[in-house]
Amino acid sequence: MGTEDYLEQARELLEDFPVVDGHNDLPWALREQVSYDLDRRDLADDQSAHLHTDIPRLRAGGVGAQFWSVYVRSDMAGDTAVSATLEQIDVVGRMIARYPDDFAAARTADDMENARRTGRIASLMGAEGGHSINNSLATLRALYALGVRYMTLTHNDNLAWADSATDEPGVGGLSPFGHEVVREMNRTGMLVDLSHVAATTMRDALATSTAPVLFSHSSARAVCDHPRNIPDDVLELLPANGGVAMATFVPKFILPEAIAWTRAADENMREHGAHPLDTTESGMRIHRAFEAVNPRPAATAATVADHLDHMREVAGIDHIGIGGDFDGTAFTPEGLQDVAGYPNLVAELLARRWSPEDLAKLTWHNAVRVVRAAEDVARVLREERGPSTATIGELDG
Amino acid sequence: MADLQDDPYDTDTTAAAGDLDATSPRPAAESAAPTDTASVATSASSAERARALLSSHPVVDGHNCLAPTLLRRRGASHSHDLEQGDSFLDTDMPRIKAGALGGQFWSLEVDADEVRTGRAVSTTLELIDLVRDLIASYPESLRMALGAGDLADARNCGRVASLLGPVSGPAMGDSLATLRAFHLLGVRALALAGARWADDGLSRFGHEVVRELNRLGVVIDLSGASDETMRATLAVTKAPAMFSHSAVRALGDRPGDGGVPDDILTLLGANNGICMVSFAPDQLTRDPAARDGKSPSLTEVADHVERVRDVAGPACVGLSGTYGRESDTPHTVGLEDTSCYPRLITELLDRGWDDTAVTDLTWGNAARVLRDTEFLARAAQQRRSPSTVTIEELDDARR
Numbered sequence: 001m002g003t004e005d006y007l008e009q010a011r012e013l014l015e016d017f018p019v020v021d022g023h024n025d026l027p028w029a030l031r032e033q034v035s036y037d038l039d040r041r042d043l044a045d046d047q048s049a050h051l052h053t054d055i056p057r058l059r060a061g062g063v064g065a066q067f068w069s070v071y072v073r074s075d076m077a078g079d080t081a082v083s084a085t086l087e088q089i090d091v092v093g094r095m096i097a098r099y100p101d102d103f104a105a106a107r108t109a110d111d112m113e114n115a116r117r118t119g120r121i122a123s124l125m126g127a128e129g130g131h132s133i134n135n136s137l138a139t140l141r142a143l144y145a146l147g148v149r150y151m152t153l154t155h156n157d158n159l160a161w162a163d164s165a166t167d168e169p170g171v172g173g174l175s176p177f178g179h180e181v182v183r184e185m186n187r188t189g190m191l192v193d194l195s196h197v198a199a200t201t202m203r204d205a206l207a208t209s210t211a212p213v214l215f216s217h218s219s220a221r222a223v224c225d226h227p228r229n230i231p232d233d234v235l236e237l238l239p240a241n242g243g244v245a246m247a248t249f250v251p252k253f254i255l256p257e258a259i260a261w262t263r264a265a266d267e268n269m270r271e272h273g274a275h276p277l278d279t280t281e282s283g284m285r286i287h288r289a290f291e292a293v294n295p296r297p298a299a300t301a302a303t304v305a306d307h308l309d310h311m312r313e314v315a316g317i318d319h320i321g322i323g324g325d326f327d328g329t330a331f332t333p334e335g336l337q338d339v340a341g342y343p344n345l346v347a348e349l350l351a352r353r354w355s356p357e358d359l360a361k362l363t364w365h366n367a368v369r370v371v372r373a374a375e376d377v378a379r380v381l382r383e384e385r386g387p388s389t390a391t392i393g394e395l396d397g
Numbered sequence: 398m399a400d401l402q403d404d405p406y407d408t409d410t411t412a413a414a415g416d417l418d419a420t421s422p423r424p425a426a427e428s429a430a431p432t433d434t435a436s437v438a439t440s441a442s443s444a445e446r447a448r449a450l451l452s453s454h455p456v457v458d459g460h461n462c463l464a465p466t467l468l469r470r471r472g473a474s475h476s477h478d479l480e481q482g483d484s485f486l487d488t489d490m491p492r493i494k495a496g497a498l499g500g501q502f503w504s505l506e507v508d509a510d511e512v513r514t515g516r517a518v519s520t521t522l523e524l525i526d527l528v529r530d531l532i533a534s535y536p537e538s539l540r541m542a543l544g545a546g547d548l549a550d551a552r553n554c555g556r557v558a559s560l561l562g563p564v565s566g567p568a569m570g571d572s573l574a575t576l577r578a579f580h581l582l583g584v585r586a587l588a589l590a591g592a593r594w595a596d597d598g599l600s601r602f603g604h605e606v607v608r609e610l611n612r613l614g615v616v617i618d619l620s621g622a623s624d625e626t627m628r629a630t631l632a633v634t635k636a637p638a639m640f641s642h643s644a645v646r647a648l649g650d651r652p653g654d655g656g657v658p659d660d661i662l663t664l665l666g667a668n669n670g671i672c673m674v675s676f677a678p679d680q681l682t683r684d685p686a687a688r689d690g691k692s693p694s695l696t697e698v699a700d701h702v703e704r705v706r707d708v709a710g711p712a713c714v715g716l717s718g719t720y721g722r723e724s725d726t727p728h729t730v731g732l733e734d735t736s737c738y739p740r741l742i743t744e745l746l747d748r749g750w751d752d753t754a755v756t757d758l759t760w761g762n763a764a765r766v767l768r769d770t771e772f773l774a775r776a777a778q779q780r781r782s783p784s785t786v787t788i789e790e791l792d793d794a795r796r
Contacts, residue, residue: 036574036785078515082522083570090574093581094783134519138526145582387530389471 003347010346011062017360018064018116019342020367022216022246022323023126023195025069026053027088027095029327032280036091038098048338052326055102057340058121064364065112065122067216068092069328070148074129074155074164082139085132089125089146096123107147109372116364124371126193126216129155130162130181135392137184149371150191150214153178153201161392163198165227173200174208176395182208184388189378191370194218195228195248195323202234211377212242212370217323219247219254219307220314228253235311238319242373244366245315246323247307249299249336254307257297265290279330287330299333301341301348308362309352317358321367447742447755448497454756455499455552456716456738457763459673460563460620460642462504463488463721464524464531480535487720487734490538493557495736499760500548500558502586502641503528504721506565509591517568518575525561525582532559543583544614545768560585560767563618563641566592571602571788573609580613585767586641589630590621594788599629601791607633609784614774616766619643620675624658631664635777636770638668642675642717645704648697650684662708671766672709673717674701678727680719695731699744702758711754715763716741 029051034040041047047054058066070088072081096103104115106122115122125148132151133139143151153174154164161178163170174182182205185192192209194202195218205213221229230245238245248254252262266276268290274283311320326332326339335344346359354362466486467477483489505524511517532539540551542558551558563586569576571594576587587610589595594603607630610617617634618641619627631638646656657665657672665672675681681693681701705714720735722728731740742755750758 035787035790079518079570080515082518083572083575086518086578087572087574090577090783093577134516136519136523138523139519141526142522142578142582146578387526 003351006347006350007343009350010343013346013356013359014062014064014343014363017364018062019322019363020065020067020112020122021063021326021339021342022067022214022321022367023069023128023248023328024053024066024324024326024339025071025328026051026326027068027091028071029053029279030091031088036087036094038091038094043095043099044102052332052338054339055099055121057338058102060340061338061342062346062363063121063339063342064116065106065124065367067124067126067150067323068095069128069216070125070132071128071155071328072132074131074157077131078134081131082134085127085143086146089143089148092123092125093147105147107149108375109368112368112371124149126150126152126191128152128193128216129196130159131155131157133181135160135177137181137388137390140181140184140190141188141387144188144190148190149374150193150216151185152193152195152216153181153197153205155196161396163201165196165198165201167198169198169200173198173204175392177390177392179204179208180388180390180395185209186211186374186377187381187385187388189374191374194230194234198227199231199234202230203237206234206237206241206243209241210381211374212244213238214243214321214367214370215245215323217246217248217250217325217328219304220310222314223307223310224254224256224259226253226259230311232314235314235319238315242319242370244319244321244370245311246321246367247304247311249304249324249326249333250329251297251299251303251331251333252329254303254333255297255299258299261294261297264294265296277330279327284330296331301333301335301344303333304336304345305348305352308349312358317361318366318369320362322363443746444739444743446746446752447739450752450755451497451739451742451759454760455497456759457500457502457548457558458498458720458738459502459639459671459715459717459763460504460675460719461488461501461721461735462506462719464503464505464528465507466721466723467531468520468523468527479531480538485724487722487724487728489735490535492734492736493538496734496738498557498735498738499552500542500560500763502560502562503531504563504641505561505568505584506563506588507568512565512567512591517565518570521564521568521579522582525579525584528559528561529583541583543585544771545764548764548767562586562616563588563620566590566595569606573606573784573786576606576609576615577613577783580615584615586616586618586639588618588620588622588641589626590619590623594792595622595626595630597623598625599633600788602786602788603629604633605784605786605791608777608781610634611636611770612774612777612781612783614771616770619657624661627657627661628664631661631668631670634668636773637766638665638670639766640665640670640672642677642680642719643672644675644680645701645708648701648704650682650688655680657705659708662705662713666709666713669712669766669769670709671713671715671762672705673715673763674698674705675717675719676729676732677719678729681729692727692730694729695737695741695744698729698732698741699748702741702745703748706754706758711757712762712765714758716758 072084104120112122158167158170540556
């Protein structure tokens with residue numbers, strides 16, 4: 001079979017079992033670009049000049065469910081972080097209300113299946129970093145009540161109760177309060193997301209969590225040795241836990257050659273007074289000027305497939321998924337430039353002899369199973385115990 | 398017509414009065430001074446009438462701060478059992494039932510410290526969580542209420558309709574999306590006092606907040622706001638405004654210091670809003686020293702209620718026990734806890750209030766404010782989409 005045949009077959013497979021993507025930063029992009037003014041970014045139209053994501057490209061990409069990230073910057077703290085998170089949740093709600101033929105609010109696995117059956121994109125939410133709950137378990141429960149279904153324990157910086165992958169070791173994984181956060185997430189039915197966290201935190205959370213965990217956007221450290229990726233010993237824990245690791249597309253995490261380039265590019269951003277994660281037009285101008293002089297090593301769909309091959313090898317076909325991180329990264333791989341690209345990845349995997357059944361697990365079933373399992377665990381735990389009122393002061397001293 | 402739908406048990410008042418006669422006021426009458434026989438007789442029958450009226454039109458109370466009190470006491474050695482009764486507090490289920498409470502705005506107000514230390518938003522979420530947990534923990538007594546329909550439904554099955562709010566204005570973090578999140582979580586009232594956009598009047602962002610509150614159907618609470626903010630808000634809001642717990646300034650010890658001035662009560666009447674008269678001693682009495690440390694009494698609350706009725710109108714007066722505090726904090730004499738509402742109603746009947754005036758005071762006016770707020774919100778939602786303007790866009794540009 002030729003490339004075109006694989007692509008054709010990929011599109012057909014995705015019609016039945018579309019992609020559940022673990023992480024998309026469209027809400028943050030809307031905040032940064034247009035202060036949440038949806039009139040200025042009509043997602044029903046082509047927004048490729050500004051965004052990785054719009055409805056026509058989600059449709060072309062075969063996306064059937066999206067965890068919209070309600071991320072807020074990890075230098076935000078206290079009320080500022082909580083309020084900004086609520087603003088992110090608000091824009092997702094308004095987005096769904098604005099395009100009811102394309103998006104369907106989803107809070108459960110059943111909602112995901114219903115959306116698939118009715119041809120909508122199931123819209124879930126994930127919070128990216130425990131700073132969004134301001135050390136308050138009631139705030140965690142409020143996020144859950146507002147529809148948030150996973151929380152990444154940290155973003156790029158340590159919290160008082162959890163270590164990040166991209167910070168110095170702090171409490172050495174999870175503090176006692178960090179463990180309590182995981183237990184309370186299990187009880188409420190919020191999935192524990194272990195992307196961004198230190199390997200010590202991954203291991204601590206896996207030891208405590210009685211529900212399957214997810215990695216909303218992380219790839220394999222054995223393929224590309226970046227702290228944002230998952231070490232093999234942790235991938236090996238997933239079958240027993242039942243969770244899912246959703247491979248990300250971010251070139252600087254997945255392509256070894258891109259790591260050094262990114263370090264230099266970030267430094268260049270800082271020299272120009274911009275935050276390295278700035279993906280606004282002004283930020284991207286600085287990036288492009290740098291790129292003109294320093295050619296950027298290019299990741300491709302094959303790079304992502306290399307990770308998935310390895311993750312499948314170590315964790316098993318039932319424990320992998322996809323988390324593109326679109327609109328949350330300055331650069332994307334060739335063939336996976338935007339949300340229309342998923343069929344290229346599926347075609348690449350077909351060429352590597354992945355079966356349709358395997359691909360259905362990768363794109364749809366595994367993620368839905370994990371969402372359902374979290375619901376089941378919560379149902380039992382809520383019978384056993386009430387809401388936790390523990391405070392970080394009590395538990396961590 | 399809506400009123401009729403809400404009052405299916407109106408015809409049952411006599412039967413209900415018989416049921417509730419168990420707490421007969423007669424022993425009290427016998428122990429009263431024999432020289433006062435005539436008025437005692439009136440009082441006894443007034444007490445019966447009060448119970449009868451309250452059984453069909455229980456009190457919708459504007460402000461109970463049990464949630465902040467319980468949050469503050471969390472981790473204390475004494476754990477509260479509100480079902481059995483709890484002498485540490487002025488609010489528990491047995492006394493709520495004895496007091497014929499039918500609806501409660503559970504205050505979610507945070508103190509200035511929380512605002513200053515950047516914890517007002519999450520503390521408000523803690524309070525919302527706490528009240529939702531209370532409602533879930535006492536399903537025989539409490540029921541979540543999101544609108545006027547729920548108010549009547551809860552009453553019809555003998556539960557206290559529990560409304561979330563008022564939330565403190567500063568706790569919405571100057572963010573309309575945060576306000577919408579509170580609304581999604583069930584909040585139905587927000588107090589403007591203390592917000593920087595409602596400091597002295599309303600800033601441009603303050604106007605936008607009022608419009609968004611109208612659009613959402615969140616009742617605007619003006620208790621504690623400055624006179625200028627009260628006036629500005631009453632000029633802008635399309636929905637009825639509420640004073641969740643206020644006294645009348647003209648009857649205060651030091652006029653000009655707190656409470657609602659008469660001219661604003663007149664504006665409130667035109668707005669069809671409601672002033673829920675506070676029972677809190679520090680609101681009735683600004684200067685305890687001037688009274689030799691004596692607490693105000695029930696009759697003073699009745700005076701305030703009558704003044705609001707006379708100035709704002711009989712459709713614009715309500716009650717606010719401002720309970721939810723520890724028992725050993727100062728309380729108005731005769732209105733010490735949530736079981737005491739019937740005593741106040743008895744006093745008003747003795748003063749010649751007719752049945753309709755009483756049932757409007759306890760139930761009808763608050764129910765109407767909620768219903769009007771809801772209807773206007775539904776209409777506004779057809780016209781306006783959620784506002785995304787920021788305080789920086791509207792206010793900072795003018796500074």
